[in-house]
Amino acid sequence: MLRRTFLLAAGASALSACSAPQEELSETQDGEGTPILLRHARYLKLERHDGYVVARLRAPVADQSGGQAKEQEAVLVLAPREGPEPKLPAGLRDAALIRTPVTRIAANAGSDEAYLGQLGVKDRLVAVGGRVSFDDEVRRGVIEGRIGQIGYNWHAPPNLDVLLAARPDVFLMRLSDLAHTPVLDRARRLGLVVAPTFAEDEPTYLGRAEWIRLHGMLTGREAQADRLISQIEARVEALKAAAAARPAVPTLWAYPAGGDRWVATVRGAEQAYLSDAGGRNLLLRPEDPRRWSSETLATEQILPVAEQAQVWIVGDLHAAPPRSTVVEGLSPAFRAGRLFANTGRSNLPANAYDWYQTAFVRPDWVLADFVKALHPDLVDEPFRFLKPVPRGAYR
Template sequence: MNYRLFFLGTAFAASLALSGCERTEPAADSVAVAVAEVGQPIPLRHARYLTLERRGGFVVARLKGPMANEQGAAQERSATIVLAPADGPEPELRGDLRDAAVIRTPVRRIAANAGSDEAFLGQLGIKDRLVAVGGLASYDDDIRRKAKAGEIGQVGYNWHSPPNLDVLLATRPDVFLMRLSDPAHTPVLKRAQALGLAVLPTLAEEEQSYLARAEWIRLYGILTGTEARAEQIFAEVEARVAELKAKVADRPKAKVLWAYPNGADRWIATVRGPEGSYITDAGGINLLARTEDPNRYPTETISTEAILPFGDQADVWLIGDIHAVAPRNPAIERSFRAWREQRLFGNTGRTVAAENAYDWYQTGLVRPDWVLSDFVKALHPDLVDEPFRFLKPLPQGQYQ
């Protein structure tokens, strides 16, 4: 991916670090108020790596979740954040909150290094608060244009590099939404905090269900002062998912093959995880399903021989993907019934290929109801009238 460097007029300097983070601070004569030791939990129905609790005028957010290193071994990340209104007193941290970070809310200037966090803000209608993003691959035209024009900074995407602290110090965000996908980037997170930057680690993408991922919008609502909007959006997501699942409950199960070509005789198959559950919840059977395991990726590399037995079984074939590479021997595909009947789909419906921008990894995480609607339409076309969003029908021989 081609990333343009965000140019800084001055070098990285400690004085900038200490003075560059402009936030709305409490009045000078305000009195610190101790955060209550016991509070009222904010019920979360799906998220497992996030808890929220109201303690007086403050909200305590606890984030805890696994992160796999390069060897596949799981490590745990955790953080405790106290969200304190900017026009209120300074929180006095005691007991279990002694080491918590404090973020004054609502945040007005936001940096993010993951496209999914951009999408959360976009759904909340506050994408204009972004002062820095990962790079130039945003699916949102406005964000991408601003990044290209240098109107907002580029800190580097989470999967590509550790965040550029110079950019963060120059753009002065009230909060940096940092997806920490590589344990090697942990020292940079700690360095950012030491320099006075407010960092909120994001774990939505590590959640093990698509509704759990989407429910993180409730944290972003509290963080940005758009809590009512966040609650409304998530209620819509839940209701639509329940409606779609009810529609397919009594339908015969469609048999689905989700595997796209990856060159030579290799295929990348979706076998578990939140992605795999879209098939089940849409009234289908994943022919390549494997045992659920939160410590393993939702996809596995398999051989052509592994998919051949399903040639006559598969009613629908999800054969297209942004990473797909045409197979070496296309004659194999012609032996599959789904190929002959042209029930082929890809996940590239919301794509700006020239910009390397794919909304499957952005809004797809925030609006799983839209994704599930696509799957129901692909498996049971008569049940959904609205057009496809993320999925799209593919002609024979096309993979993106």
């Protein structure tokens, strides 16, 4: 499970592209089609042509052994299932053609399961990573053998034999390690239609959520995806505006990792939840595309700011009880019991943790939780992903 944290941290701090939103133009200079406006996503571009849509996917992918990131890209042509095959220009001759709507889908990441679930098409999954989906119906399908197991992206390359048996219309492959690239290439040579997904690599939480528009186009749920992202944007802006009117709350997001070590959120999309919810991260570090969103710190590095923390995100699926620390006595957050964990949507017997699934597609739910933790009177709905932690749990 520690590997999953490592991959998410690496993805959260992947190299960011241009900061301006894509502009909707009447026609690009090179005749590539009409760009579809995306306000937040940086690693996804969509173009509408006569009779089909082109999706361009591009993001840096790191070698998890510690090497440099290398940019990976793919071009997809989405054409209606009914009707003739589109005549494509020479520049798209190597693009993967996908006839839509797809009805059989494979995915090796929980986040892609969540996008499909939010669109109401999870019943089209024929293969997933394994048995730890937070969605009860998907997990039951895997256990009963109706849905194949191809291996999770954070654990191993996909099992091509299972994929070939499942016969998906498209395989949504979360490419989280350069070492898995040869398997992606081999899958294509075997005739599988592969769409590498980079939603988790997006540098902003709204950028991650906006990838639902690609899932909507693939599944024939484009209108539903557009409505959902608009609702998410509106809710996020309302929460940010309400929190911005309040004094910033000194906050820490650091969970114990054993041996007097703490994993602290210091930058990236996760840190943005703190700042957008009206918090002042006491361990804030400058944004750096070459660094992860979290850093491992010794207790001695936590102590100087612990006495300022009014709210503390102190729990995580991977958290271990601290050993011989004195942070409890210093921190007002500990004394007042304003401690939280991001494990609110967990099914521990199934080893299922929705922070790695639905949190990517519903950042409005996540942000509402952080606003409620920092400014309780601004949100009257129950916590979803965050949950209060009893003080005794960390003594």
